Amino acid sequence: MLGAGLLALGLLLATVGLYGLLRMSDIFHQLHAAGLVTGPAVLTVLLASLATGSTGIVTSAALVFLFVLITAPLAGHAIAQAALLRAEGDAREQAAAPGADRLRETGMRTLVGYDGSETAKRALELAARIAGTAGDVAVAHVAPPLQELDFGESPPVEDAEQERLLAEARAEVARTGKPATTLRRHGDAVEELIDAADELEADLILLGARGRGPLASALLGSVSSGVAGGAHAPVLVVGPDAPLGDGPIVVGVDGSDASREAARVALALDRRLELGIRLVHGYELRLVSGGSATPQMRVEFERIDQQRAAQLLAQSAADLDVPGEATVAVRNGGEAEALIAFARNEGAGLIVVGSRGRGAVRSGLLGSFSQSILAGAPCPVIVVPPGARPVSP
Secondary structure, eight states: OHHHHHHHHHHHHHHHHHHHHHHOOSHHHHHHHHHHIIIIIHHHHHHHHHTTTOHHHHHHHHHHHHHHHHHHHHHHHHHHHHHHHHHHHHHHHHHHSOOHHHHHHHOOEEEEEOOSOHHHHHHHHHHHHHHOTTOEEEEEEEEOOOOOOSSSOOOOOOOHHHHHHHHHHHHHHHTTTOOOEEEEEESOHHHHHHHHHHHHTOSEEEEEOOOOSTTHHHHTHHHHHHHHHHOSSOEEEEOTTOOOOSSOEEEEOOSSHHHHHHHHHHHHHHHHHOOOEEEEEEEOOOOOTTGGGSHHHHHHHHHHHHHHHHHHHHHHHHHHTOOGGGEEEEESSOHHHHHHHHHHHHTOSEEEEEOOOOOSOGGGOSOHHHHHHHHHOSSOEEEEOTTOOOOOO
């Protein structure tokens, strides 16, 4: 009876230990549960064997107990060591692949094309502000190709004007409390700036524009227009007399994929600048031949157009998780004109638009809508090309 009772107790302890091994999530709690199996349970079974009086059973039980006594500490140490190494590996993996919260801490990676102009200096200031405390500011200057020398290998020739401009840019950025990385490039400005942005995986490219007015499509220059049309990242263009205001970030929306991507970029920027955001849809009232002369028909068409605009803005707000109060419909004007007029009235900080066209010739890729916005905007403009790299949240 005593032997049977001890055997039952030993089996019960072993069962509890095995249950703990299966249910405990932490490795050290599992080791504690295993101790019930390798310690009290085995010892109780050994005592039960003594009650049998059989020499063979007692000898077998003693050998089993001795084996467990030697191997259990070694096995426990090996398991604990493996758990420690695994935890360190998980920590390294989490550090190497940061989540959304860490991405917000790292800030944005910005690239500024610098040529010494006043607009380029404002672009530098804006880049430092957008990059955030942990972001990066890189400055690139593209000089004409160097003259190739006729004789053999020679040390690279230093471009004195390029060095002067890059030193000036570093000093400008330093005033904001941030360092700047400088890039020296030679060749076609559009191609070199786009390639530099790709190499850096820049979140945003910033450029200063020199022209405004009726001929802005030409005066903006092949550099601003070409980079905005061909880059793989959003491009912010700072025009003359177009400072970053304190008003909201204005986004033109029309239901297209381009405008949705532009709105996502605007939201990411607003998390840094905290200016607020407005989704603006501009439309013109339709004039239908014959029916347009009838007052009732004009009223009906006006109602339909207003309803379509309201539905488009409501859907855009829902897709982007933006409050309905942040949406505005502007009528009786072209899309570009409506966006510019609203931005001017609101003292907008930025205008963000999506570019709808791409092709083989980069300098001609920027569509008429984006060109019109760049030409008349009262504030800096961000053009988001199709397939642009997503901006960090």
